[in-house]
Amino acid sequence: MSISWQTPTSVLSSHQKSNKIEISIGKAYSLELHNKSSVQFAVRPQEPGGRISYAGLVSFNVRQVGTYRIITNGRPWIDIVQKGKIIDAKAHQHGENCQGAEKILDYALSPGDYDMEVASSGKKKIKLFIIPVL
């Protein structure tokens, strides 16, 4: 994994869809989340998480069609949303022994803008990385 994963850029996630926080593909982030009760989701997460959990929203843009891998060092629930619809992951794996990458999700995405809803996180801060899968 690149050095970027070890030195992530700090980002505060958004509380609501209207306040977009953009992240880039190929760059690692330390994403700060909010108390779940303060987050307004555009689409209800499939796993909303408990009242004591953390949540937040970010957006990203895909320029090329392909498979994109989302890696986190926590086990939050992640829903990728486009035009109000949740896109299911095409694969998921447990990445425990890979430099703290605990959860790995693959999505088939075409060019466009996407919202990422992070929910049900036990951690207030998570590392997050989106990379294209060759």
Added chain:
Amino acid sequence: MNYKLHQYVASVFFLALFTSYPSLAQHFSTPPSSTSNKQLKTEEQLGRLLFYDADLSRDGSMSCATCHRQKYAFTDGNKTHPGVNNDHGVFNVPTLSNVGAFKKLMWVDEPVHSLEEQALVPMTGITPVEMGMHHREKEIEKRIANNSCYIKLFNKAFPNLVGNKIALQTITQAIASFERTLTSVQSHWDIKDHYTNEMQKGESIFFGKGSCATCHTPPFFTDQELHQINGQMGKAYRTPTLRNVELTSPYFHDGSKATINEAILGHETKYTSVPKLSQHDVYYLEKFLDSLTDMNFVTSPDYALPDKTCN
């Protein structure tokens, strides 16, 4: 069809099924006679909210539904599921299809005799840690008791209980009551709808030369007993139900078989009554197993994440 009418039709249909398969109804346990229907409904409604509530886990990240997802017939599509500590799970998540009818609930023999007892295993168990509430039992009760919506529901569900109504015992009782509603008896095989010739050929093999029904005994396609079915397993594990098996991959106690085909071929003649089967036989068996999928079960709003959480 509006929702209420749909529910009515579904319930009439369900009753009709029980009438045609009288042996099916007797498998489901009934509530104590002191519990009124209204109370039981409230208990089930409460149990559903708790089943989907991640505040039952240490860090609010896991509910029962995190591993038991409706669209996978209440399994999760993983070999095993890590807990809140990110420890590896030990066993593949079993389906909850008709779990209220089962007397034996674990992959191996353990002193767990009811759904109420079983609910404590993921919540407070330590081998492995799943929801991480070992020694935090009072914290569970405190979190639930801090919620006015839950207080109302517990009062309605347990009106005659003297003392603290929000206790681990009533929490697990409500979850178990919801789990008993998870009935799956409307598969293609049950209702003979879209029941193709290939499925029928597979049924003949399943109940005939394949000897599959010896252990995967209808109506729930399990004898609930322990069997070692190949040399790799090393010991015997509980026969899983085959209801909705198409949706519950991967298979076996450790999730080591990715497909139904691999799972069928994982039954060795040396250890089971299953003879050497041809590729055609296995193909038809797979078709028959697909016929045990109950789409109503995996799409019913009655079992889904409630529209609103209890707040």
